[in-house]
Amino acid sequence: MKKHFNKFSSIILSTSLAATALTASSGELAEVMKKRGLSEVDVVRAAKTYNPSGVKDEFVVFSSGGQAGQMLVYGVPSMRLLKYIGVFTPEPWQGYGFDEESKKVLRQGNIRGREINWGDTHHPALSEKDGKYDGKWLVINDKANPRVAVIDLEDFETKQIVVNPVLKSEHGGAFFTQNSDYIIEASQYAAPFDNNYHPIEEYKETYRGGVTLWKFNPKIGRIDEKNSFTLELPPYMQDLSDAGKGVSDGWGFTNSFNSEMYTGGIEVGMPPFEAGCSRNDTDFLHVYNWKKLAELAKDKKNVEIINGHKVIMMDVAVKNNALFLIPEPKSPHGVDVSPDGEYITVCGKLDTHASVYKWSKIKKLIDSKDFAGKDPYGIPILDMKKSLHGQAELGLGPLHNQYSNVDGEIYTSLYVDSQIVKWNYKTLKVLDKVNVHYNVGHLCGMEGKSADPQGKYIISLNKLAIDRFQNVGPLHPQNHQLIDISGKKMDLLVDMPIPLGEPHQAVAIRAEKLHGHVRYPMGTNTRTNEIHEGKTLAGQERIERDGNKVKVYATLVRSHINPERITVNKGDEVTMYLTNLERAQDETHGFTIDHYDVHASLEPGKTASIKFTADIEGVFPYYCTEFCSALHLEMMGYLMVKDPNKKYVSAQKLKMQTMSPEQLKAEYDKTVATNAATDAVIQSVVKFLKENNYEKHEVVKNLVVDAMDQYGKIAEQKKLSDEAVKAGDLEKAVLFENMIWQYMVKTADVGIRAKDALVRLIATKQSAAAAAGEKAFGEGGCGGCHVIGKVSSGPDLTGVLERHGEDGEKWVKDFIMEPEKMYDDPYVKGMIDYFNLKMPNQHMNEQETKNIIEYLKWVDENANLF
Numbered sequence: 001m002k003k004h005f006n007k008f009s010s011i012i013l014s015t016s017l018a019a020t021a022l023t024a025s026s027g028e029l030a031e032v033m034k035k036r037g038l039s040e041v042d043v044v045r046a047a048k049t050y051n052p053s054g055v056k057d058e059f060v061v062f063s064s065g066g067q068a069g070q071m072l073v074y075g076v077p078s079m080r081l082l083k084y085i086g087v088f089t090p091e092p093w094q095g096y097g098f099d100e101e102s103k104k105v106l107r108q109g110n111i112r113g114r115e116i117n118w119g120d121t122h123h124p125a126l127s128e129k130d131g132k133y134d135g136k137w138l139v140i141n142d143k144a145n146p147r148v149a150v151i152d153l154e155d156f157e158t159k160q161i162v163v164n165p166v167l168k169s170e171h172g173g174a175f176f177t178q179n180s181d182y183i184i185e186a187s188q189y190a191a192p193f194d195n196n197y198h199p200i201e202e203y204k205e206t207y208r209g210g211v212t213l214w215k216f217n218p219k220i221g222r223i224d225e226k227n228s229f230t231l232e233l234p235p236y237m238q239d240l241s242d243a244g245k246g247v248s249d250g251w252g253f254t255n256s257f258n259s260e261m262y263t264g265g266i267e268v269g270m271p272p273f274e275a276g277c278s279r280n281d282t283d284f285l286h287v288y289n290w291k292k293l294a295e296l297a298k299d300k301k302n303v304e305i306i307n308g309h310k311v312i313m314m315d316v317a318v319k320n321n322a323l324f325l326i327p328e329p330k331s332p333h334g335v336d337v338s339p340d341g342e343y344i345t346v347c348g349k350l351d352t353h354a355s356v357y358k359w360s361k362i363k364k365l366i367d368s369k370d371f372a373g374k375d376p377y378g379i380p381i382l383d384m385k386k387s388l389h390g391q392a393e394l395g396l397g398p399l400h401n402q403y404s405n406v407d408g409e410i411y412t413s414l415y416v417d418s419q420i421v422k423w424n425y426k427t428l429k430v431l432d433k434v435n436v437h438y439n440v441g442h443l444c445g446m447e448g449k450s451a452d453p454q455g456k457y458i459i460s461l462n463k464l465a466i467d468r469f470q471n472v473g474p475l476h477p478q479n480h481q482l483i484d485i486s487g488k489k490m491d492l493l494v495d496m497p498i499p500l501g502e503p504h505q506a507v508a509i510r511a512e513k514l515h516g517h518v519r520y521p522m523g524t525n526t527r528t529n530e531i532h533e534g535k536t537l538a539g540q541e542r543i544e545r546d547g548n549k550v551k552v553y554a555t556l557v558r559s560h561i562n563p564e565r566i567t568v569n570k571g572d573e574v575t576m577y578l579t580n581l582e583r584a585q586d587e588t589h590g591f592t593i594d595h596y597d598v599h600a601s602l603e604p605g606k607t608a609s610i611k612f613t614a615d616i617e618g619v620f621p622y623y624c625t626e627f628c629s630a631l632h633l634e635m636m637g638y639l640m641v642k643d644p645n646k647k648y649v650s651a652q653k654l655k656m657q658t659m660s661p662e663q664l665k666a667e668y669d670k671t672v673a674t675n676a677a678t679d680a681v682i683q684s685v686v687k688f689l690k691e692n693n694y695e696k697h698e699v700v701k702n703l704v705v706d707a708m709d710q711y712g713k714i715a716e717q718k719k720l721s722d723e724a725v726k727a728g729d730l731e732k733a734v735l736f737e738n739m740i741w742q743y744m745v746k747t748a749d750v751g752i753r754a755k756d757a758l759v760r761l762i763a764t765k766q767s768a769a770a771a772a773g774e775k776a777f778g779e780g781g782c783g784g785c786h787v788i789g790k791v792s793s794g795p796d797l798t799g800v801l802e803r804h805g806e807d808g809e810k811w812v813k814d815f816i817m818e819p820e821k822m823y824d825d826p827y828v829k830g831m832i833d834y835f836n837l838k839m840p841n842q843h844m845n846e847q848e849t850k851n852i853i854e855y856l857k858w859v860d861e862n863a864n865l866f
């Protein structure tokens with residue numbers, strides 16, 4: 001009871017507060033309205049689309065990027081742009097086309113060996129389950145170079161491009177069947193299926209249209225090219241398509257605009273295509289049973305193999321009752337199946353009517369073989385009147401349709417009238433019209449072509465927004481206009497200029513259906529979703545050389561790239577594997593090397609590689625391209641490319657030649673001192689190895705042999721150095737001392753590896769939890785800043801559990817899980833100041849954290865070994 005009372009009173013309280021706030025601001029509101037010349041209607045419209053900072057949209061729209069060959073993602077109702085997705089066109093920010101993994105995807109789109117770096121994207125489609133969007137996969141077609149691409153909606157990356165093996169131009173794709181078993185892609189401009197020359201005079205005999213049914217595996221989100229096939233069609237210039245659903249599931253619909261089979265010839269005095277293609281009063285809607293065709297395609301005797309691809313010829317389809325034609329008013333464009341699959345609406349660009357066909361009527365004619373005739377290729381033609389539910393006069397240039405959540409309600413774009421019309425496809429009554437700005441093409445409803453349309457909004461996709469926005473030169477932006485359709489009358493709310501391509505069609509989905517992930521499992525090749533061969537953890541960074549092939553295994557973590565210096569020979573083929581060790585979701589790093597036309601975007605956990613031939617000599621800085629931290633500018637290194645056939649004069653030598661004897665003496669002393677210090681490190685390692693009987697362990701022994709091999713070369717150099725000193729040539733002595741240092745570094749490198757190996761062999765046995773902890777430590781990127789037994793970019797962790805009093809373990813656990821909460825703790829603050837770095841939140845879960853603590857205990861048990 002008390003609870004209820006509280007809830008109730010808080011409602012009263014908040015409503016009265018809101019009321020006060022409104023009165024308080026209405027004076028200000030009136031002032032703003034006056035200043036900006038806004039009417040009350042404007043303000044209401046603004047309020048309907050305004051998202052306060054941090055508030056998210058209800059719907060997400062995926063729009064084709066038209067000739068830009070990419071996709072746009074934006075939110076509704078705010079019309080705020082969220083992302084571009086590189087699809088057929090390189091997208092440098094995302095590294096798409098600039099790292100090796102994405103290049104492989106882009107190059108899947110090569111046609112007959114030719115690299116193609118653009119696309120004319122038209123129709124995006126979202127994967128479906130029972131005709132409803134499931135938010136998993138997105139596909140889009142390329143009209144110019146017949147291809148279809150698949151985008152994974154977990155990370156919004158393009159994963160696959162398939163090239164149509166027989167079509168030379170396409171338009172009526174991509175459309176998912178209702179359970180995403182197939183993707184429909186229909187041809188546009190008829191052409192021979194083979195890749196040979198055929199004279200245009202043989203158009204009717206050798207030019208063909210077709211519909212390709214791409215087999216799709218919705219579990220892994222990939223098109224299965226081997227099990228896909230094409231249905232041969234007459235050269236009628238097929239146009240848009242749609243897949244049946246509900247009662248018409250299993251069937252496909254594709255219309256056409258050149259039943260005349262006209263072939264142009266303006267240059268020889270023939271009327272142009274536009275006249276010849278629209279002579280007949282009707283064209284043909286193609287109706288085909290793709291489910292039956294898919295069965296037929298499984299048997300070799302039903303298909304012809306053209307360019308390695310299965311094609312079902314028209315006669316086979318006709319013989320098996322799988323292909324029919326229905327006349328439709330001339331030069332139609334859109335064909336759209338209703339949410340239940342019963343009504344099929346076709347709009348004719350040159351006819352003021354929309355024609356609504358009824359599936360049950362069509363089906364009955366097919367079942368009873370009630371045909372009105374045959375076309376020249378022997379395809380049965382159904383009677384138009386007998387197939388029609390009816391026609392509605394809509395206005396000039398009807399193009400495309402979308403559905404709403406209201407039964408029978410349909411929205412159609414009128415290209416010539418520049419209007420959206422709302423009507424009812426069952427009663428055939430026009431209900432409302434709204435003017436849009438200019439030449440509308442497609443329109444986009446909220447899940448408006450699915451079995452479950454949501455209503456609420458329609459977006460009008462207008463072409464070339466003349467006079468609408470600031471003049472940016474003769475090429476105008478496009479204009480997407482958001483229309484509120486929740487009321488009786490449509491209400492145009494807002495304009496959104498689109499800065500690229502001609503975004504033909506867009507699809508919208510409820511935002512709650514999308515589940516993008518925020519990071520990858522460590523070392524993921526994001527284009528294949530497999531662990532990358534080049535996955536590199538902290539401590540595993542290395543440069544490997546095999547002949548003139550150099551492989552660099554590098555890591556990136558705030559705020560350094562490891563390694564920081566890479567020297568190669570001119571002509572070397574260099575591959576760099578880059579792993580982002582971060583797990584924090586805001587820590588994308590980018591990577592580029594000046595002059596080499598490479599770029600990678602490395603989201604947390606991702607491994608990508610760049611590859612280039614070091615064909616020009618010089619020094620090339622590389623750096624992180626994302627402003628990732630306060631020390632982002634320091635996140636850099638040098639690639640040095642030297643010519644092996646060239647002699648380089650040492651600049652150091654030049655400098656020393658001009659040195660005074662005193663300066664030279666100081667240089668010599670400094671070099672000798674550095675060598676002594678390095679030798680001390682080597683001796684301490686040697687001592688450790690001996691004390692712990694390294695020779696008993698074969699692996700360690702071999703490493704020590706290697707190390708001593710390097711060390712053994714020092715005596716010779718020392719002799720030469722001492723002789724030079726005796727002869728008074730300090731300059732020469734310094735060079736020999738430098739050489740000694742080189743050998744020492746190599747010795748120390750191998751020696752330390754021997755020590756690490758020995759530690760592993762003689763340390764106490766790790767518990768399963770400690771081993772898991774060490775793995776988490778490695779995968780989590782902790783090693784990027786903490787080196788056990790050493791102060792590095794962060795403090796040494798040996799003894800860390802004892803450092804914070806009795807409850808040290810809890811302290812460490814809290815700090816790992818939520819470090820930002822402890823930035824003000826005086827100890828932590830001191831560390832932050834000292835290292836100039838903040839311990840990042842690597843999003844370890846409780847179990848991982850516990851395991852890491854077990855690992856740290858194991859470290860402490862063996863502290864004497866580190």
Ligand code: RUQ
Nearest residue numbers: 122441442504505
């Ligand atoms: S269709 S012209 Cu979508 Cu209107 Cu391509």
Ligand code: CUA
Nearest residue numbers: 624626628632
């Ligand atoms: Cu990483 Cu900037």
